Amino acid sequence: MSGQTKYDEHAHLVEKMAEVLGVDLEEEAMAGRWTPEDMQDTVSRCLGCTEPSQCKGWLGSHDTGTDETPGFCRNKDLLEAMRARLVSA
Template sequence: MSGQTKYDEHAHLVEKMAEVLGVDLDEETMAGRWTPEDMQDTVSRCLGCTDPSQCKGWLGSHDAGADETPGFCRNKDLLEAMRARLVSA
């Protein structure tokens, strides 16, 4: 798998995880709270995951949404902080 393809796969996982948590990354970008650099950093952490299939399985079983990020997610703290800010707004 090429580096770009692997990056794209993990970018999709980040986007899907945010979506499942109710975080709209496009909206966050338009509001100035999320930058392309933030996305790169988040995807870079995701790329360090040793078992992306575990994430895919979790996402597949949470299509209706979730209140928290799974413990194995390398972006758990970031995504939950984003979700908490949105929920409290």
């Protein structure tokens, strides 16, 4: 057993989803636009997803990047807003 918790699994999915959108969550945190509480809230929404395997499959087929989050993502609006801010900067 890897020792990975369900929370850790979903935290990784959030980070990977941000990454394929071109959003660097560490950079956002250093700039003060992303707090530990934001991460907890985002992972909590992700934990409510009933199909994390669908997310993993989608991420695997978009590992070179994309500019749109899948419709089933519970953090779609948040992540796309972050990406839009970066693109317009």
